Amino acid sequence: MSKRLTSVAVFFSLALALLAPTTATAQQISLIRDAEIEATIRSYATPLFTAAGLDPEAVRVHIVNDDTLNAFVAGGMNLFLNTGLLMRSESANQVIGVIAHETGHIAGGHLARTQEALRAATAEAIIAYVLGIGAAIATGDGAAGAAVIGGGQSMAQRSLLKYTRTQESAADHAAVAYLDATGQSSRGMLEFFEILGAQDLLLSGNQDPYLRTHPLTSERVEFVRRHLDISQYTDTPPSPEFVKSHARMRAKLIGFLEPLGRVLQHYPKSDDSLEARYARAIAFYRDARLNEALPLIDGLIAEYPQDPYFQELKGQILYENGRTAEALPYYKAAVALQPHSPMLRLGLARVQLDLEDSAFIKSAIGNLEEVVRAEPRNPGAWRFLSIGYGRDGQLSMAALSLAEAALSRGDKSEAQVQADRALRQLPEGSSAWIRAQDILDQASRPRS
Structure with a gap:
């Protein structure tokens, strides 16, 4: 068997890749890269970005490997969606409603304005601190100083909370406008609010982060309800393609991230649906039960030979079990069916390099050059490309x-x-x- 590129492959494990953050952050997060899930989220988000007057290519979408219910924007044009939110969503409309809301934050420049509000709130706290020291010196009463400081901090917090709630309301107004502009129902937004409403009864330490960072008020819920009363798109169902892609996305995430026993609870062997077989194939592969995984994925490929992601999964199962030469045609088929996917090309290039056959080096380099052209800030792809160039002299x-x-x-x-x-x-x-x-x-x- 060829010498495997283990040290590099850890950074980009195909189909699902957990990426460590490249810079220090206050709270470390890991990101998932998956060609199919990214394509699904993009299909939901692109019409909303366009309706908001944003360049869809300029907004980077990230999937966070975290089982809590959360989504947020950061760093300007970056949208983050937790796997917990995606797996617990009951419909494509609910995910689309969340994306529409977060798009409202991006288009409204709320992140930059929040930084201004934070600075203002901090300034209020500092002023209170200075006044508190003055009060303590003048009266000789430390309690008086503490009261002034505490009051100033409370004032700053109330100011920031009021500002945050104003932003949430503005994002809701923008979201329903984007949904109407794209001919989609806002009912998913209301359903998501109802999920959050149940969370609101929990102690704050047990609440999902979304509720703490996106304060839910009765006014916000009532606003969406009123909009549903007047929107011509209230009863518009999501497209059949969105329904299918949502079911597959949830199945894939559950298959990769949940223990086998839980996967089989979600998708018992009696369930012969596409998504159930997909989830079980992934779960059995992860549990090293290839005698059960391979027939399932082979059956899916036989039924849907033009599906690039079934081809990719078959390639991954073979590759991760040391059958690299057998994996190659499946990765080739996946790229042929979806040639513009950087992640699929990266998978193919990794297999080509791992075969250590000079016949594949030029092709691997070509694939990796396409990847870094599409994702110039992808360090894993650059690392693989350095290996390819090195082997090519x-x-x-x-x-x-x-x-x-x-x-x-x-x-x-x-x-x-x-x-x-x-x-x-x-x-x-x-x-x-x-x-x-x-x-x-x-x-x-x-x-x-």
Whole structure:
């Protein structure tokens, strides 16, 4: 068996990949990459982004590996959806309603404004702190000072909470407008609010984060109800394709993330639906029961030979069990059926490199070049590309790819080392040489 690219493959495990965050954050999160689920979310989100006047390509969608009910926007044009929300959603409309609401936050610039509100709230707290010290000195009464400080902090918190509720209401108004503009019902939003309403009865420590970051008020619920009374799209069902894709998305997430016993509770062997067989195939594969996993995925491929994600799963099952040569045609088929998917191309390239056959090196490089063209900040893809260039004898391009990978990870020191190494070997004035200069310049800038 060929020497497997284990150290790199850990970063991008195909079909479902758990990605460690590349920068330090207050709360560490892991992200899931999956071609099918990303395509599903994109199909829901793109019409809403367009209705909001956003460039769909400029909004990055991330799937967070967290079983709590949550969704949020961060860093401007970044939408995050928790796996817990996706798995517990009962319909595509509920997920679409959440995306519409979060789109309202993005289009309204609420994230930047929240930072301003936080600064204002902090300023109020600081002023109260200064006044409190003054009161304590003037009266000699520490309790008086504490009362002023406490009152100032409470005032700041009330100010921020009022601001947050105003934003939530604005996002709701925007969301129903986007849903109407795309001919979709807002009923999923109301259903999601009802789920949150049940959560509202729990102690705050047991509530899902969505409720704490998106305060639910009776006014918000009543607003959506009133809108449903007047909207011409209230009873419009989701498209049949959305219904199917939602069922598959939930099945895939449950199959990959839940223990086998729980998967079989959701999807017993008596359930012969597509999504049930899909979930069981994944769960049996994860439990090393290939004699049960392979017949299920083979049956799905026989029924749906043009489905790229069934082909991908068969390839993954074979690849992860050391049958790399057998996996290759399935990854090839997946890419042929969905050539614009970076994740599918990345899977194919990984298999091609892992075969360690010179006949596949050029093709692997071509696939990886397509991946980094679509996802220039994908450090795993750059790392694989460096391996491909290295095996092809293109050492300068291998160094440049390592520089790109380091820069994507935020490792400026390593980016400088590799960019400098590439510069010494690349033809001066070439596009690659210019890119290496750019990386060196970016890596040498002080952190803002």
